[in-house]
Amino acid sequence: MPVLRVGVAPDSLLNPECFVNDTLLCDPGVELTLIHMIAKLLNVTVDIVHSEYHKKGRLHSLHHLLETDVIDMTGNSFIPSQSRTKSVDVSLPLLQHKQAYLIRRPAASDVFMNFNPLASFSKTVWLFLFLVFSVMPLVVGLLHYAGFGQSIARSVMAAVGDVERACFMYYRPPRRIIWFCGLLFMAAVKLAYSTYIWAALMYPYPTKLPFRNIKELAQQLRHHRYRFAEYHGAVMFTDFSCTDDPAANSSLVFNFETPPTPHMWLSKLLEHDDLVFVADRVKLLQYMQGFPDHDKLLLIVDDQVELKYRCFFWQKNFSLGNAINQAIIFMEDFKENLRYRFTNGGREAFTWEKTLADSQERRSAVSLNIIKGPLISLCVMLGISLATLTFEMLVWFYKSHRS
CATH class of the missing domain: 1.20.5 (Single alpha-helices involved in coiled-coils or other helix-helix interfaces)
Known part of the structure; x- marks a missing residue:
């Protein structure tokens, strides 16, 4: 049986130890799961080769293994580019993700910072309500005592009854000015507490995005409000914003060495409010899933950059390259057939427009x-x-x- 040598570089999303003797003992990750399925389709044996971590990144170490004929293909998927594919070939696209950015959640504005969820239970509020509900019967009692010549006890009892009927709108309310004042007061209290409940439902506060796409991020970088967290090596300038004076922005990108583990550099994002990490959306979500303070981070999905495709890299003139690509096509056709069969009952083709319309209709209901x-x-x-x-x-x- 042919042997497929697969190189795997250190990655928190991949678990090559789960891949033992062509069997999966646990979840090895998306890429290794695809390789396991491809190996079953092609009837080949997979030999996992562990790559050491290199200062220049995972891709550099796997490139070295490909050039020295230690491995046939990479187990990690990468985004293809002209500089990366000079000496290697790439597979068909495997995964597609939207570009996203991860930053520390900006601080709240003064309006929401002053909001106190326990404001209605403070002593001042209770004292104010007690004062209002004490003064109202007292004023009405004085009206009864002075205008009708009643005794103090009967005036107080009549005042309490009038205030009760005014507040709860019982049958035959008193036709006095205090009744209208009571209605206005109760309406004001209801309005205040309705506003409070609305604010409580909106808590935690809505966050205003500092940028929404790569163009707005470039402006933030140009004004030194943000810097790339994953940037390594010498500082080089790229004119993202297409300004007239690129030389004035020569320090656009700051050099910041990223810690080796995702949890460590997520902690760095919390320590520095000017750091931004750029990656695909799914990977950032997976990183945040096991991070205890993920609620302090803000994930921004780019609304302009198209989908990023990730591929396997292998040697030039790799004998199993065409077969692996055919296996990838077969798995994609199998997925589309399942989608066609179970989503629409086999009666009509699956269309993105129909799915989008259905989802919008469900959200509006x-x-x-x-x-x-x-x-x-x-x-x-x-x-x-x-x-x-x-x-x-x-x-x-x-x-x-x-x-």
């Missing part, structure tokens, strides 16, 4: 579960109001019949 809680509260309030109204009507009919 509002589920009843969203307003389930407010509907229950409204029904309970209506029930209490109807019960109170019924009780007041019965008392009124009873008194009217007795009189």
Whole structure:
């Protein structure tokens, strides 16, 4: 059986130790899983060759193994470019991802920084409400005492009843100015607490993106507001913004050595608010998945840069190159056939426009579960109001019949 020598450079997303004797003991990662499937299709044996980490990166060490005929192909996938493929060939595209940027989450604005979720439970608020609800019966009681000549006890009892009817809008409310004041006060309280609840639902605060694409990032780099976190080696200038004076921006990119593990350089992103890491979206999401402080980071997906394709690299005139490409095509056709069969029932072809329209329609629909809680509260309030109204009507009919 032919042997396929696959070189694997250190990568936190790949676990070559799971690949033992052409069997998978655990999840080896996306690239090695594809190689395992290709080996099964081509009926070849896979021999994993571990590559040492090189200062210039994973690709340099694997290039050296390819040039010295130690391996046949790489187990890591890379983005092909003219400088990378001078001495090697590439496979058909395997993975495609949108370009993304990872930065430390910007600080909140003053409006949201001053928002306190526990503001309604402070002592000042409770004292203010107690003062308002104490002054209202006192004022109404003075009106009863001075205007109707009632005793102090009867004036206080009548004032409490008036305030209660004004707040809860019972049957036959008093026709006095205090009733309108009470309604205005209750409306103000409801408005204030509705605004508070809205702000609480919006907490944590919305973050304004410092940039949305590579052009806006270039402007930030030009003004030295950000620097690349994964940049190694000598500092070189590239005129991203196409300015008239590129010499004035000669220090656009700062040299910053990245730690070897993802968790360490994610920690560096938290320490420096001017660092930005550029990679594909899926890889950054995988890095953030195991990071404990991922909520302090902000992932920005580029809305202009097209999809990035990643490929395997192998030797020039590799004998199994065409066979591996055919296996990749076969797996893609198999996936499309499954998608055609199970997504549309085999009746019509799978189209991106249809899927996009369906997803937009689902997003625009509002589920009843969203307003389930407010509907229950409204029904309970209506029930209490109807019960109170019924009780007041019965008392009124009873008194009217007795009189």
